[in-house]
Amino acid sequence: MPEAKEKKSVTVPPASPPPAALGKIDEGSQVSRRSFFSWLSIGWIAFVAATGGFFTMMLRFFFPNVLFEPVQTFRAGYPEDYQAGEVDLRWKGKYGTWIVRDGEGIYALSTVCTHLGCTPNWLAAEQKFKCPCHGSGFRKTGINFEGPAPRPLERFRIVLADDGQIIVDKTKKFQQEKGQWGDPEAFLKV
Amino acid sequence: MEAFKHLIDTLSKPTILVSFTFIIFFFVFPPTDWFEKWHKKLKFDGLWSVKSFWIITALLVGFFVTGLSDPDFRSIMLKPDNVPIAGLIFLVFFFTWLSMHQAYNNDKLIDAGKPVDEQYDAPNDKVLVWPDLVYIELITIILFSAFMLVWSIGLPAPLEEPANPSESPNPAKAPWYFLGLQEMLVYFDPWMAGVVLPSLIIVGLMAIPYLDNNKEGSGYYSFKNRKLSIAIFMFGWLVLWNLLIVIGTVLRGPNWNFFGPFEFWDSHKIEALTNINLSEFVYVKWLSTGLPGNILIREIWGMILLLGYFMILPPLLAKTWLKNLFERLGVARYSLFIVLILAALTLPIKMYLRWMFNLKYIISIPEYFFNF
């Protein structure tokens, strides 16, 4: 309290700097404060950018440039190896593909359920693919009709090689809901 | 015996089991005065007495013991990874009872104008950590270590066949504590069931202290003064979480079909699960015009429904049924609260729509991976 009283009695305007410092800083104080703040903001922006860049680097670290993945293309024998009206399971284990032949031709279905990636089972008696994880069901064509699967099974590119063998290329996919099943490479006419 | 098993199997049909739970739940944990009136009339307040505890425990134990004589039930319950579930059922019941028992005792004390059980006269009623607490900790640690040793020696950790990417086990079940999530995946698209709803669970749990601005009942068990918050929490915790886990463990069998607990897991059981979207209901079934090509026109009905549910229902409720709550919480708290509650309620709503009408998605735009 006594200090406060003392302050009241002093008539020096509160904003002015102490007399000792007046001579040195007064002249440049306005300018240097302003430039100081702009330097400060540049500093902060640089800091944030550098931090952001560093975290981007860390994120990018999780995406390697080279992947070591199994071969995505395979030869699946001759069209005569497949019987009309049957779902062929021989490439299911090794390449994750069902090859189906119907009256008109052959197509290659992905064995990955479009819901959450389990492998459905082909139930021949009921003529459907049934996924054991969440109960999605697909018809022989790959069209989803029961359970939670949001879209039909994907089809792979299927073509004939020069020697007459079937080549299935899993890197190229055809999705029914995008109208890609009509593509000539999605279906092998025989 | 067979008749009993058949009865249990019938009662375990999801529609019956879940409807029964929903109806009875709010009379057991009454959120409002009206429910509490019936809660007392139906004598549910006796549920938390010591006598009821022994009766229910005996019933649970009896059910498990007789159930284990059935080979189908045994194969589910004694699967090593499911053993914690059996423990969980008992533990959840025991601790629910224990907390409600103490809460009702304290409610009675408050009604009588006496201090609650946990009331103490600081600082005179304080005890020293050494030795009062450290001895309890030591004994607990020793007993619990012994328990873990016995469990580990007695029950080998499960190890299935080596991984085989081309052959999913049937049924393929997640770890038991995620079976509630797996059950949600049946009714929702993965982006909802796997990402949005779990995030909302986390956000909702974290928001509890900021939404519940009721000062009563801090630091002691009580029910009377915080009926609504306890009822809502219990609904989420007991019904939407633990009940779904039990359903996922016990009632889901091969091809993710529903089976009764005593029913043989027949992998060829056929159930018609042909699901249709709302747009197909509107355009194919009711209007018989066939689906329009334009996505927006096709899905407009679902969008209207969804917008109405999340945009129109909250203010409507604030004006009518939840008027008091709205006044107590204020706009910000109420908005967050009602969005979380409505989001949680989409789960039972979609479950029923699926079971009753085979409705798959309300909005279905697979072209853009957007299904709801």
Added chain:
Amino acid sequence: MSEKKGLLKRLAEGQVWTSIFRGGGVPKSRRQRMMVVLNSVFLHLHPVRLPKHAVKLKFTWCMGGLSFFLFLILTISGILLMFYYRPTIEYAYTDIIDLAEQVPFGIMREIHRWGAHAMVITVWLHMFRVFMTGSYKPPREFNWAIGVILLLLTLLLSFTGYLLPWDQLAIWAITVGSNMARATPFIGSEGPGAALLAIGDINFVTMASDIRFALIGGRFLGEATLLRFYVLHCIGLPFIIMIFMAVHFWRIRKDGGISTPV
């Protein structure tokens, strides 16, 4: 009396003992007992004195303490398992079998596995108790939020551990789990909105650049997945959960210890 001291007593008053345990002898007086807690870095986790209901099992259920104890059990048994387990597709499964059959006292994996299950249960029940006693109310709101994060981390730890035996249970749980990540809006290749992040025909969020890829280290489950989950399980998540645990325990003390009626 002072002429003939027993061996134990002499030990307890000797230089070695008193240099380790300050305070001298068996703590009998109230002051000595308080000093035991104050002088110990481990016991200092606790306050010196507690409300009387804080030591009643009926009130606390001891679930928070058991969760912490289980975390310690899991850390120790987990480190022991790391001496034998190799996170490669070739060895992972057989190493797990060896852990049961070739290693003396082959129940370490059982302790780790059942301990993990038990920890999930104790953490849930701890949360349940804290809710039922209204202990999340001011001033403990923030600590409740920390607790929810700890619950999430516990589940994630358990989930990442599920993959390591590389058996059928493992890969299908991870298949389903990682495909859920693929459905994340905008950053998952099959999530809503991902198709919008494209210029013409070039999609930016594809199978090879989305969140699922970051999680499993490839477009398909494989060697990289096992290694990533192993690192997350053994180093990444335990490191994070320890930080949150430290904050959680610290805040218990700073928010006034165990909750009490006002």
